[in-house]
Amino acid sequence: MGFTLAVGTFLQHLINGLTLGAIYGLIAIGYTMVYGIIRMINFAHGEIYMIGAFIAVTTFTLLLGAGVTSVPLALVIVLAISCTFTAAYGWTIERVAYRPLRTAPKLAPFISAIGMSILLQNFVMLTQGARSKSLPPVMTGGITLWHDGDFSLGLTNIQMFIILLTVALMAGFTLVINRTALGRAQRACEQDRTMAALLGINVDRTISLTFVLGAGLAAVAGVMVTLYYGVIDFYIGFLAGMKAFTAAVLGGIGSLPGAMLGGLLIGLIEAFFSGYVSSAYKDVAAFSILILVLVVRPSGLLGRPDIEKV
Amino acid sequence: MAAPIPSPTGPAMPFVHRLREAVIAGLVAMALAVPFLGLRTVNLDQGLVVQANLAYVPLAGAVVFLGRLILGLLAAPLAKAAAPLATWRPPAGAQRLRPWGGPLLVLAAAALPFLPFANRYVIDLGTTALIYILLATGLNITVGLAGLLDLGFAAFYAIGAYTCALTTTQLHWGFWPALAAGGLASSLFAVLLSLPILRLRGDYLAIVTLGFGEITRIVILNWQGLTGGPNGVSGIARPTLFSLTFDRRAPAGGHTFSEVTGIAYAPEHRLIFLYLIILALTALAAYTVARLRRLPIGRAWEALREDEIACRSLGINPTMVKVSAYATGALMGGLAGCFFAARQGFVSPESFGFMESATILAIVVLGGMGSQAGVIIAALFIVVLPELARGFADYRMLAFGLAMILIMIWKPGGLLSGRLPTIRLSNAKPKPVAEAA
Amino acid sequence: MTEPLLDVQGLTMRFGGLLAVDGVDLTAERNRITALIGPNGAGKTTIFNCLTGFYKPTAGRLLLRHPTRGPIELQTLKGYGVARTGVVRTFQNIRLFPSMTVLENLLVAQHQALMPRSVFSLAGLLNLKGWRAAEEAAVDTARDWLRRLDLLAVADEEAGNLSYGMQRRVEIARAMSTNPLLLCLDEPAAGLNPRETRALAELLAGIRAEHGIGILLIEHDMGLVMDISDHIFVVDHGARIAAGTPAEIRNDERVIKAYLGEPDADDAAHAGGDAH
Numbered sequence A: 001m002g003f004t005l006a007v008g009t010f011l012q013h014l015i016n017g018l019t020l021g022a023i024y025g026l027i028a029i030g031y032t033m034v035y036g037i038i039r040m041i042n043f044a045h046g047e048i049y050m051i052g053a054f055i056a057v058t059t060f061t062l063l064l065g066a067g068v069t070s071v072p073l074a075l076v077i078v079l080a081i082s083c084t085f086t087a088a089y090g091w092t093i094e095r096v097a098y099r100p101l102r103t104a105p106k107l108a109p110f111i112s113a114i115g116m117s118i119l120l121q122n123f124v125m126l127t128q129g130a131r132s133k134s135l136p137p138v139m140t141g142g143i144t145l146w147h148d149g150d151f152s153l154g155l156t157n158i159q160m161f162i163i164l165l166t167v168a169l170m171a172g173f174t175l176v177i178n179r180t181a182l183g184r185a186q187r188a189c190e191q192d193r194t195m196a197a198l199l200g201i202n203v204d205r206t207i208s209l210t211f212v213l214g215a216g217l218a219a220v221a222g223v224m225v226t227l228y229y230g231v232i233d234f235y236i237g238f239l240a241g242m243k244a245f246t247a248a249v250l251g252g253i254g255s256l257p258g259a260m261l262g263g264l265l266i267g268l269i270e271a272f273f274s275g276y277v278s279s280a281y282k283d284v285a286a287f288s289i290l291i292l293v294l295v296v297r298p299s300g301l302l303g304r305p306d307i308e309k310v
Numbered sequence B: 001m002a003a004p005i006p007s008p009t010g011p012a013m014p015f016v017h018r019l020r021e022a023v024i025a026g027l028v029a030m031a032l033a034v035p036f037l038g039l040r041t042v043n044l045d046q047g048l049v050v051q052a053n054l055a056y057v058p059l060a061g062a063v064v065f066l067g068r069l070i071l072g073l074l075a076a077p078l079a080k081a082a083a084p085l086a087t088w089r090p091p092a093g094a095q096r097l098r099p100w101g102g103p104l105l106v107l108a109a110a111a112l113p114f115l116p117f118a119n120r121y122v123i124d125l126g127t128t129a130l131i132y133i134l135l136a137t138g139l140n141i142t143v144g145l146a147g148l149l150d151l152g153f154a155a156f157y158a159i160g161a162y163t164c165a166l167t168t169t170q171l172h173w174g175f176w177p178a179l180a181a182g183g184l185a186s187s188l189f190a191v192l193l194s195l196p197i198l199r200l201r202g203d204y205l206a207i208v209t210l211g212f213g214e215i216t217r218i219v220i221l222n223w224q225g226l227t228g229g230p231n232g233v234s235g236i237a238r239p240t241l242f243s244l245t246f247d248r249r250a251p252a253g254g255h256t257f258s259e260v261t262g263i264a265y266a267p268e269h270r271l272i273f274l275y276l277i278i279l280a281l282t283a284l285a286a287y288t289v290a291r292l293r294r295l296p297i298g299r300a301w302e303a304l305r306e307d308e309i310a311c312r313s314l315g316i317n318p319t320m321v322k323v324s325a326y327a328t329g330a331l332m333g334g335l336a337g338c339f340f341a342a343r344q345g346f347v348s349p350e351s352f353g354f355m356e357s358a359t360i361l362a363i364v365v366l367g368g369m370g371s372q373a374g375v376i377i378a379a380l381f382i383v384v385l386p387e388l389a390r391g392f393a394d395y396r397m398l399a400f401g402l403a404m405i406l407i408m409i410w411k412p413g414g415l416l417s418g419r420l421p422t423i424r425l426s427n428a429k430p431k432p433v434a435e436a437a
Numbered sequence C: 001m002t003e004p005l006l007d008v009q010g011l012t013m014r015f016g017g018l019l020a021v022d023g024v025d026l027t028a029e030r031n032r033i034t035a036l037i038g039p040n041g042a043g044k045t046t047i048f049n050c051l052t053g054f055y056k057p058t059a060g061r062l063l064l065r066h067p068t069r070g071p072i073e074l075q076t077l078k079g080y081g082v083a084r085t086g087v088v089r090t091f092q093n094i095r096l097f098p099s100m101t102v103l104e105n106l107l108v109a110q111h112q113a114l115m116p117r118s119v120f121s122l123a124g125l126l127n128l129k130g131w132r133a134a135e136e137a138a139v140d141t142a143r144d145w146l147r148r149l150d151l152l153a154v155a156d157e158e159a160g161n162l163s164y165g166m167q168r169r170v171e172i173a174r175a176m177s178t179n180p181l182l183l184c185l186d187e188p189a190a191g192l193n194p195r196e197t198r199a200l201a202e203l204l205a206g207i208r209a210e211h212g213i214g215i216l217l218i219e220h221d222m223g224l225v226m227d228i229s230d231h232i233f234v235v236d237h238g239a240r241i242a243a244g245t246p247a248e249i250r251n252d253e254r255v256i257k258a259y260l261g262e263p264d265a266d267d268a269a270h271a272g273g274d275a276h
């Protein structure tokens, strides 16, 4: 009985960790793709996710007001609207704040990104207010996998939705990157932008599309977090962005599967560490593992080691 | 096939193109405005409701359209007008005046509190600006000179501050020994932290420093027994002048500044004293960095930034160079932290979050990496600008973020991007024998 | 000259499945220019990288007979340790400190000598007399090398702004400022015009005559190699295929065969021959 309870608790942490990890992983892909193609830490990416979450809240509220009761219909509409507008934000940010700095010293775009992050946070705070926004639960219910006395191991519908959608998106994304002209163009730009341009690849458009795709995934993560927690504020992008960025580096920045793996690991570490050790120190655990991994494997778990050419 | 849009600053762009660009920008702005300016979620008692202010949408579009059009039209003439500025060099005579620039600036700064317009507010602002100059001077060693990106510099600031707070409240040390302890503790911490991670390069190093910064903050936040957790530490010892305090009444067995000097007590005296201390610390730090740049260690820092492999091929141990850069930078961060703690009389973890690290880094980069004058200008900008924008209260951080982006686009290398050589052959004393030959 | 300054035995370097250097033996002596030649990709730069501590050789022994420190096994040292024994190199793709001035580049090279004189930077911070004297001496050393390499006029220019030929010379001046025991040059004549190449030959001959140091030279310009080398080692596909004086190498069948497939190198040899 004690043993089965222990297993049950473990499984519950596992489910929670996977859900969180899926969200981090989706955000991390945006970091990793942008880094892969222009070697830049898009520090404002966390705010993109926050914007996606806000648009989701607004759209949900509008739909509820309009009397839409079908949850799947609402989800589809919210995902579509949030992704579209958030992608427009992603596109604009690259165009305005990063493209003029493409040949600038390495730190210039990074500082511009910090500026963009401050700008977006305050923009949202001014237009939407500083108070947190909470939605009535949109998606309820779930399945109880197992229960024993007071303890029950559950998988909520939201968790199922998050995990399944993430898996589907990952699969679709891997196909896009490996099979389509866009993916090829992206990989070519990663290798050598000048050469890619000479061979007729529209480098500007490829980079723009990378931002658009990254922002779209972040918007999905934003919708998920809105559903999962039901509460958001203008500050959520910062912490989530930092975690997702850590995840991207842990997995090996520039590598798509790495970003997903890193996201999952960070989510699992957080869930298990909060569950078994201390929730106050969960971020310390995540960062410590990152540092340990990097000390042993300086380019992350799945990153290609960069050989020092002499 | 869409024709490539020519660069907006290109001189020969026809007006139609500019118009088209501006229309596109305006349309995009309208789209972006819809979910945030056009629709507002409002918290009411019964839950969220959405209020529509759709009039803002075309307004945003119009502003961006006009802004874009006017900027596009003005870009070429403005660039032309500014061209002489970019190539302007100080006259040859100014070269000789250079060494006097620093001391003169320090003298002018020292006179500030005694000028007629200097009220509490100005002195306080000056003190804050000097703290940031000191912090950025330290970070400039790691990032600007040695080229090691550090996203967690606030950790060293925090360690200095907490060392000061704890030594004065728990061990009852005075401010001055606590200041030394704060600097050294920070430095030591930097050495310990940097040793395992020196193998990492570039962005990996950056994220690890970010991690260390966060770990430090979280540990301070949660180690209630030592640090008081979120409540922080209060009652930190104030600086004294030869054991004279700046209080109204002398502590038991002590004396106050006004008793001994006979100058009537005024609360401003403490502020002025604090200001002068941080000015002296900052001036000393800036002088030290200027000297270090001319010493083997400083040249090795810069050489490491330029090419680590070449450094190794000349027998320079990169590990030592990196550790010394981190330790020296952290020393200054620790001093600044300790001063900060003593000035406030109180510290809490929220002063040392990532935004603090980012702000200090922004000062270094905006100023022009490696440039001390740049650090001063950028620190003044970052501290004073939000204050000037006080009238716009809510909009100041928005303006601040926007300004950071615009400055980077305008001057990607920072405001003062030129590097000054540390030595010139033409100034060095030639060997007498060589002259004869 | 009893024993050579540098004695390399059985040097082997393997990158995964690729055997880049395969049991190479070679020696370098003081007051001699030793050339290391071979077709592109033969493994010459890899030999340098092993010798100067950038790669850890898979096998082999790199013995340096140091006049004061005695015999040193270079392969046991850390990367930067090799340069401290006096084995200093230049790079095939020039590696200067581009935004530092030429003079600063030469002062960085004297880091090892200057560091103790600045007494952990304290003497330097206080600008004590002993430190000032040391710095002046370092500037004098730098000035001498700048003069010899005809770089005095650009001493205060940023190294990265100089022409290619000048940058190559700065790299040599920087290496010589360290007061080396063995100077290893990786294709110093690449990208130089004929006049610059002739000046380089004179310079190397001058260093050989005056400084009592050994020079190890990788070079594709056969004219230069045949002209100034005292001894030549030829490698191909990682293995040493010949060794001898320039006259011997010129007529060595294996060498000719190794180079035959390479019209470029062949041309270079002819062009070099004409330069006499």
Ligand SMILES: Nc1ncnc2c1ncn2[C@@H]1O[C@H](COP(=O)(O)OP(=O)(O)OP(=O)(O)O)[C@@H](O)[C@H]1O
Pocket (backbone or CB within 6 Å): A307, C015, C018, C020, C038, C039, C040, C041, C042, C043, C044, C045, C046, C047, C092
């Ligand atoms: N770090 C490395 N990892 C893998 N292979 C390497 C590495 N360095 C060199 N090689 C391989 O070793 C072989 C020898 O290269 P090396 O650069 O030593 O040739 P080289 O003789 O200097 O040629 P060149 O005359 O063109 O400069 C080449 O096949 C090269 O690709």
Ligand SMILES: [Mg+2]
Pocket (backbone or CB within 6 Å): C044, C045, C046, C092
């Ligand atoms: Mg080579």
